[in-house]
Each structure stands twice: as structure tokens, then as C-alpha cells.
Amino acid sequence: MSICLRNIVLSYPDGDGHRRVLDDVDFEVRRGEFVAVTGPSGSGKSSLLAVAGLLITPDSGRVVIDGSDMTGLDRDERTTVRREKLGFVFQQSNLLPSLTAVEQLQMMSHLAGDSVRESRARATDLLCSLGLDGHLDRRPHQLSGGQRQRVAIARGLMNDPSVLLVDEPTSALDENRSREVVALLADLSRDRDVAIVMVTHDLSRLTLVDRACAVRNGTLIPLPGSVPSAIH
Numbered sequence: 001m002s003i004c005l006r007n008i009v010l011s012y013p014d015g016d017g018h019r020r021v022l023d024d025v026d027f028e029v030r031r032g033e034f035v036a037v038t039g040p041s042g043s044g045k046s047s048l049l050a051v052a053g054l055l056i057t058p059d060s061g062r063v064v065i066d067g068s069d070m071t072g073l074d075r076d077e078r079t080t081v082r083r084e085k086l087g088f089v090f091q092q093s094n095l096l097p098s099l100t101a102v103e104q105l106q107m108m109s110h111l112a113g114d115s116v117r118e119s120r121a122r123a124t125d126l127l128c129s130l131g132l133d134g135h136l137d138r139r140p141h142q143l144s145g146g147q148r149q150r151v152a153i154a155r156g157l158m159n160d161p162s163v164l165l166v167d168e169p170t171s172a173l174d175e176n177r178s179r180e181v182v183a184l185l186a187d188l189s190r191d192r193d194v195a196i197v198m199v200t201h202d203l204s205r206l207t208l209v210d211r212a213c214a215v216r217n218g219t220l221i222p223l224p225g226s227v228p229s230a231i232h
């Protein structure tokens with residue numbers, strides 16, 4: 001199992017008390033599996049992703065990544081796990097305006113200590129494999145929304161993560177581009193054997209995923225037609 005969340009409880013301060021957003025949630029995704037998390041606005045989808053991505057620590061429960069329990073890691077240790085095991089793709093692509101497509105990716109691998117030559121070769125390969133040959137030296141404003149999102153996905157894959165966490169990747173895209181981006185994620189999960197968790201409002205995209213679940217009232221409910229994970 002690439003990522004496994006067990007008995008996660010998360011609450012936020014709310015007035016004088018606390019509001020429980022995730023209430024004893026179990027969730028797991030294995031390598032090569034593409035899982036969507038949906039649910040109403042404010043239900044806790046992004047919070048679940050943030051717990052999985054070690055960006056916030058739950059009140060209780062365990063996050064296990066590639067078999068290692070993340071409980072009790074300090075901030076530096078969590079940063080290392082995020083860099084080595086996890087990739088992130090955010091809603092609006094979050095690319096740095098002054099960097100070219102290749103440089104956006106090189107920055108990730110520079111942080112991991114690779115040489116400039118190694119990182120350029122790897123970034124170029126990855127961008128080409130995502131259909132971005134011809135756009136390698138363009139800056140974000142010279143790319144379409146769909147191309148920007150593909151650069152962001154390539155950046156998320158740069159350090160060869162076990163788990164790619166994707167938050168609303170299609171919110172800024174039209175119907176066709178949005179379908180292309182989700183189909184690309186489906187291919188990548190299989191071809192690169194990476195676990196992909198995608199938070200989405202867009203129920204029309206759920207035909208492309210292996211499995212879908214919804215956050216409702218703090219719990220995670222498998223959606224009809226989706227296949228529950230076979231491994232526990």
C-alpha cells in the first residue's frame with residue numbers, strides 16, 4: 001500500500017470550541033491506483049489531502065506511507081518524506097511566473113540535490129512524455145491553462161513520488177482540457193505505478209478513476225460503482 005490513513009480525526013478551532021471535520025476516517029491507495037475524493041464544499045476534502053500530504057497533523061490517527069508510520073516525525077523529517085515520497089498538484093498550477101517549464105521542474109530536483117545536467121535531462125524527458133515538447137522554454141504566461149496544468153503534474157512527478165496528491169486540477173479548465181488532464185492522470189497512475197489521489201467537485205470525471213469516495217459529515221463513503229481496494 002502506498003498510502004494508508006487509519007482512524008484519522010481532525011478538528012479545527014471554531015468559536016469557543018472545535019469543529020470535527022474528519023471523524024475516524026480510514027483511507028488507502030495502492031501503487032498504480034487512481035482514486036477520486038469528492039463531496040460538498042466545506043466537507044473536508046482538502047483537509048484530507050493535507051493530512052495525507054503531512055501538511056497538517058491530525059488530532060489522532062496514523063498516516064503510513066510506503067509502510068512507514070509518519071506519527072511523531074518532526075517538521076524536518078516530514079519535509080524529507082514530502083520531498084522523497086510525495087508529489088503535489090494544486091488547483092491553479094502554482095507555477096512560478098519567471099521560470100520556464102524546464103526550470104519549474106529543475107527547481108524540485110535541485111532541492112533534492114541533483115546536478116543541473118541530471119535535472120535538466122530528467123525534466124526534459126518528463127515534459128516530453130507529457131506532450132510538452134516544443135514548450136520546454138516557455139514561461140507560464142506563454143502556455144495555455146491545460147499546458148500549465150501538465151507542467152504542474154510533471155513537476156509533481158519530478159522526484160518520482162509513491163503518491164501524487166492532486167487538488168481540483170481541472171477547476172480552471174474547459175470541458176475538453178479538463179477531460180484530457182484527468183485522462184492523463186489515469187494513464188500516469190498505471191504507467192508510472194504511482195498512487196494518485198485527486199480531490200474534485202467534478203462528478204463527470206469519475207468514469208476515468210479506479211475508485212471514488214465522498215466525504216460526508218466527517219466520514220468517507222465509497223461511491224456506487226467504484227471498486228473498493230482489495231488489499232487491507
Ligand SMILES: Nc1ncnc2c1ncn2[C@@H]1O[C@H](COP(=O)(O)OP(=O)(O)OP(=O)(O)O)[C@@H](O)[C@H]1O
Nearest residue numbers: 012013021039040041042043044045046047048201
Ligand atoms: N485552518 C482552518 N481553520 C479553521 N477551519 C478550517 C480551516 N481549514 C478549513 N477549515 C474548515 O474546515 C471545513 C473543511 O474545509 P476543507 O477546505 O477541507 O473543505 P473542502 O471540502 O476541501 O471544501 P471546498 O470544496 O470548498 O474546497 C470547512 O468548513 C472549512 O471552513
